Every structure is written in structure tokens, then in C-alpha cells.
Amino acid sequence: ELETLGITHCFIGAQLARHWNLPAEIITVLGYHHPPYVEEVAASNPLVRLLNLSEKILPDFGIAEHTGDEIQDYEWEELGIDLADVEDICNQVNELAMQAAQLG
Structure with missing residues (x-):
């Protein structure tokens, strides 16, 4: 993204969240859920860590x-x-994901 567009989805997501007047905690999650930023803010915002972990288990x-x-x-x-x-x-989580997939 950064090489091709010169911007990341994290930055765009955070800017949209600001524009929509979403809570600061949500803006932080959207803006900082990828390394290296996640390590800087995860301790004070567990939602950042949760989203980061969610992305890490997607390949499973x-x-x-x-x-x-x-x-x-x-x-x-x-x-x-x-x-x-x-x-x-x-x-x-795997079982729930399979159940959700069956719902279509």
C-alpha cells in the first residue's frame, strides 16, 4: 500500500474515524494495529492488541x-x-468460524 499509494489503510481508517467523530480509542485501534506501532500502544489500549492478534490468526x-x-x-x-x-x-474460534461459514 505504502509503496503503491503512498499511504496505508491504517492512516486512511484513522482519518475516516476522525471525520466520523468516532471515539479516540477506535481511532487509535485503526491507526496503530500493525507493527511497529502496535507495540507502542497495545499496553494502554488492549483493543489494538486484540485486532493485531486477530489478523495474525487469519491464515489459520x-x-x-x-x-x-x-x-x-x-x-x-x-x-x-x-x-x-x-x-x-x-x-x-475455529468451530464458530466454520458454523458462520455455513450460514452463507
Whole structure:
């Protein structure tokens, strides 16, 4: 995006959110959910971390995403998710995603 358009979807999303007078927390999530910014703001805004993790698990559901990053243990922990529960949570998400896909 940046090379081709000279701008990113993060910047555009944040600008649109400002224009629409969305809450500052949403603007932050839209503007900073990709590295390197995510590490700077995730501690003070858990929604940033949540969106970033959501994008990282997309390939597990057959959805190509450009992050290619593995989820680190500290990222789960920042969201208050016990590492012992991660596999069960991912399985539940996978099952719900399959159910949603059947809805059409």
C-alpha cells in the first residue's frame, strides 16, 4: 500500500474515524494495529492488541494476511488470556468460524 499509494489503510481508517467523530480509542485501534506501532500502544489500549492478534490468526482460517508473524506468549498474556487456555480458545474460534461459514 505504502509503496503503491503512498499511504496505508491504517492512516486512511484513522482519518475516516476522525471525520466520523468516532471515539479516540477506535481511532487509535485503526491507526496503530500493525507493527511497529502496535507495540507502542497495545499496553494502554488492549483493543489494538486484540485486532493485531486477530489478523495474525487469519491464515489459520485460510484467509491470507500479510503479517506472517507468530503470536508471542506475551501478546496473549497482555489480553489476560492464560497460555494453558490458548489451544482451547483457538479451537472454539475455529468451530464458530466454520458454523458462520455455513450460514452463507
